[in-house]
Amino acid sequence: MDRRHLSADTLVVGGGAAGIAAALTLAHQGLSVLLVERSSGLGGRAAGYACMATTRCRRCSACLVEDSALALRRLDGVEILLSTTIAAASRMADGYSVDVECGSTRSTWKVRGAILCTGFDAFDAAAKPLLGHGKLDGVVTTLELDRILKEAGDEGWSTQDGPPRRVAFVQCVGSRESREGRGYCSQVCCSAALRLAGKLAHLHPEVEITIFYIDLQLMARNVRSYHDELAGRIRFVQGVPGEIAAAPGGGLEVHHEDSGEGTSSTFDRIVLSVGMVPSPATEEIASLLGSRPGPYGFLEGGGPPVLAAGACTFPKDIPGSMDEAREAAARLATALRPARTVAGVDHG
Ligand SMILES: Cc1cc2nc3c(=O)[nH]c(=O)nc-3n(C[C@H](O)[C@H](O)[C@H](O)COP(=O)(O)OP(=O)(O)OC[C@H]3O[C@@H](n4cnc5c(N)ncnc54)[C@H](O)[C@@H]3O)c2cc1C
Ligand code: SF4
Ligand code: SF4
Incomplete structure (x- = not known):
C-alpha cells in the first residue's frame, strides 16, 4: 500500500463476514487491500449476534467473524477505513479511481480490482x-x-x-x-x-x-x-x-x-x-463500480476486476458467505497477479 499516492491493489467494500474473509485472502496472496466499512466497526450483522452455546457450542459461527476480524487487524498491507463510504468511482485503463468519504473528509484511491461485500437488509x-x-x-x-x-x-x-x-x-x-x-x-x-x-x-x-x-x-x-x-x-x-x-x-x-x-x-x-432482502445501498455502490443485478435484486457474483460475494449475492449463512468471499478473492488475485510487480507498492 502506498499512502503517498493512496493506492492499493484491491478494494473491499463492506467489513462483515464476507468482507473480512475476502480481505484476509487477498492479503495472504500478497495483495494490498483497502477495506471500506460504513459503520464504526468490523463484523457486519454477525457483530450483533449472541453466542448460541447451551451445554456446548451450537456452531452459530458468530465468534468466527470476531476471530477473523482480529486476525485481519494484525495483517500488514490492509488499510481499514471505518465510518467510510464510497462517494464516487470511475473506470480507468488499469483499474478504478475511487473517492472515499468519512464525514466531511474525502480522499481518492486508485485500485486495480474490487470485491463488493455489502451484505443484506x-x-x-x-x-x-x-x-x-x-x-x-x-x-x-x-x-x-x-x-x-x-x-x-x-x-x-x-x-x-x-x-x-x-x-x-x-x-x-x-x-x-x-x-x-x-x-x-x-x-x-x-x-x-x-x-x-x-x-x-x-x-x-x-x-x-x-x-x-x-x-x-x-x-x-x-x-x-x-x-x-x-x-x-x-x-x-x-x-x-x-x-x-x-x-x-x-x-x-x-x-x-x-x-x-x-x-x-x-x-x-x-x-x-x-x-x-437486498440492501438499496448495495444497488448504489454496485452501479458505481459496474456490478450487475442478479435474482430478486441481489447482485451477480460477477468476475474480475469487480466481484460480489456474501449475502449481497443471495441469502446465505456466515460460513457460506465467507467461503464465497474467499473464492472471489482467489479469482481476483489470480486475475491481478500477471500485472503485479511488487506487493504493496503503487502500480500507478
Ligand atoms: C435473523 C438472522 C439471524 C442470522 N443468524 C445467523 C447465524 O446464527 N449464523 C449464521 O451463520 N448466519 C446467520 N445469519 C446470516 C448472517 O447474518 C449472514 O450470513 C452474514 O451476516 C453475511 O455476511 P456479509 O458480510 O455478507 O453481510 P453483512 O453481515 O450484512 O455485512 C455487510 C457489511 O457491509 C457494510 N456495508 C454495506 N454497504 C456499504 C457501503 N456502501 N459502504 C461500506 N460498507 C457497507 C455493512 O455496514 C456491513 O458491515 C442470520 C441472518 C438473519 C437475518
Ligand atoms: S460458534 Fe462461537 S459464538 Fe456460536 S455457539 Fe459456538 S462458541 Fe458460541
Ligand atoms: S429459512 Fe426457514 S424461515 Fe427462513 S425463509 Fe426459509 S423456510 Fe422460511
Whole structure:
C-alpha cells in the first residue's frame, strides 16, 4: 500500500463476514487491500449476534467473524477505513479511481480490482402491520432478540415478573412470498430461530416454546440433529399465523391451524423470523463500480476486476458467505497477479 499516492491493489467494500474473509485472502496472496466499512466497526450483522452455546457450542459461527476480524487487524498491507463510504468511482485503463468519504473528509484511491461485500437488509417487519411489530408490546424480530441477548443477556429478555413463560417464533416473515417479488427462501432463519429457541429453553427450563413454520429449512447436519434434540422440548406447528392481536386477558393471541383444526393460542412474547432482502445501498455502490443485478435484486457474483460475494449475492449463512468471499478473492488475485510487480507498492 502506498499512502503517498493512496493506492492499493484491491478494494473491499463492506467489513462483515464476507468482507473480512475476502480481505484476509487477498492479503495472504500478497495483495494490498483497502477495506471500506460504513459503520464504526468490523463484523457486519454477525457483530450483533449472541453466542448460541447451551451445554456446548451450537456452531452459530458468530465468534468466527470476531476471530477473523482480529486476525485481519494484525495483517500488514490492509488499510481499514471505518465510518467510510464510497462517494464516487470511475473506470480507468488499469483499474478504478475511487473517492472515499468519512464525514466531511474525502480522499481518492486508485485500485486495480474490487470485491463488493455489502451484505443484506433484514425484512422490515413493520411492513406487515397485522403482525404488530412496533405496535404491540412483546413482538420482536429474531435480530432484536439476538441483540438483546448479546447486549443485556438474560436480564434484557426478562420483565420485572421474570422471564416470559410462553414464547412463539413465526417463520418466513418477508420470505417465500412470490406475489411480493420475494419468492425465495432466506436459508438461515430456520436455523437462527432454532438456535435462539434452544438458547431460551436452556436459560429457562420452564419456558414453553412454539415454532410456527411453513416447512423447516435445516440443511446443515448439525442443525438437523439439534432439531431432533429439541423436538420433545419445543412445539412445532405447521402453518404461520397471519395476524397477532392483543389478547383480552393480557398477552398476544394468534389464530392458527393445529392438526387440521382452527384454534388460538396466547403467548407472552412473539419472535418474528425476518428474512433477508437486498440492501438499496448495495444497488448504489454496485452501479458505481459496474456490478450487475442478479435474482430478486441481489447482485451477480460477477468476475474480475469487480466481484460480489456474501449475502449481497443471495441469502446465505456466515460460513457460506465467507467461503464465497474467499473464492472471489482467489479469482481476483489470480486475475491481478500477471500485472503485479511488487506487493504493496503503487502500480500507478
Ligand atoms: C435473523 C438472522 C439471524 C442470522 N443468524 C445467523 C447465524 O446464527 N449464523 C449464521 O451463520 N448466519 C446467520 N445469519 C446470516 C448472517 O447474518 C449472514 O450470513 C452474514 O451476516 C453475511 O455476511 P456479509 O458480510 O455478507 O453481510 P453483512 O453481515 O450484512 O455485512 C455487510 C457489511 O457491509 C457494510 N456495508 C454495506 N454497504 C456499504 C457501503 N456502501 N459502504 C461500506 N460498507 C457497507 C455493512 O455496514 C456491513 O458491515 C442470520 C441472518 C438473519 C437475518
Ligand atoms: S460458534 Fe456460536 S455457539 Fe459456538 S462458541 Fe462461537 S459464538 Fe458460541
Ligand atoms: S429459512 Fe426457514 S424461515 Fe427462513 S425463509 Fe426459509 S423456510 Fe422460511
